Amino acid sequence: QVQLVESGGGLVQPGGSLRLSCAASGNIFSIYNMGWYRQTPGKQRRLVATITSGGTTNYADSVKGRFTISRDNAKNTVYLQMNSLKPEDTDVYYCNAVINNLSKWGQGSQVTVSA
Numbered sequence: 001q002v003q004l005v006e007s008g009g010g011l012v013q014p015g016g017s018l019r020l021s022c023a024a025s026g027n028i029f030s031i032y033n034m035g036w037y038r039q040t041p042g043k044q045r046r047l048v049a050t051i052t053s054g055g056t057t058n059y060a061d062s063v064k065g066r067f068t069i070s071r072d073n074a075k076n077t078v079y080l081q082m083n084s085l086k087p088e089d090t091d092v093y094y095c096n097a098v099i100n101n102l103s104k105w106g107q108g109s110q111v112t113v114s115a
Contacts, residue, residue, distance in 0.1 A: 002026035002099050009093065009109030016113070017083045022095030022106050024076040032098040034071055034078040038091040039108075045094065049080065063089075085113045 008020040024031060035050035049059045049069035057069055068081040078095055090113050095106040 002028060002102075002104055004095055004097060004104050004106040006093075006095055006106040006109045009111050011112045011114065012085055013115055014085060014087060014113055016085050017081070018085065018111060019082070020080040020093055020095070020109055020111075022078045022097070024097055024099055024104070027100075028076060029100050031073070031076060032101075034069075034095070034097040036069060036078070036080045037094045037096060039094065040091055048093065051078065082111070085111075087113045089113050 002024065003026055004022050004024050006020060006022045008018060010018060012018050032053050033050055036048040037045045038048050039045040047060055048063055049057060049067055051057045051069045051071050059067065066084045071078045089111060091111060092108045093111050094108050097104050
């Protein structure tokens with residue numbers, strides 16, 4: 001059973017930083033793209049950032065220059081470093097990975113940016 005387990009969400013003041021982590025475990029043969037998405041209740045899930053197995057990254061315009069996605073292939077883990085956080089970054093963040101040619105999702109992490 002392959003699963004993704006997220007950690008690192010929480011409450012932070014505007015201008016602060018958070019780091020999300022997402023570790024894959026189970027019977028893993030291959031992991032291709034990994035990424036982070038966000039979702040507001042009642043709305044569609046939308047892309048934050050993705051990273052290929054070779055390290056090529058892609059970001060939503062709203063987070064460019066503030067967020068950094070990275071991965072540790074030896075640990076089957078993807079990270080999202082979020083700096084200069086704004087109240088509008090508040091959402092539930094989900095990690096995603098293509099593992100053994102199947103798309104998997106993490107459980108979701110609440111990120112709240114508020115004074």
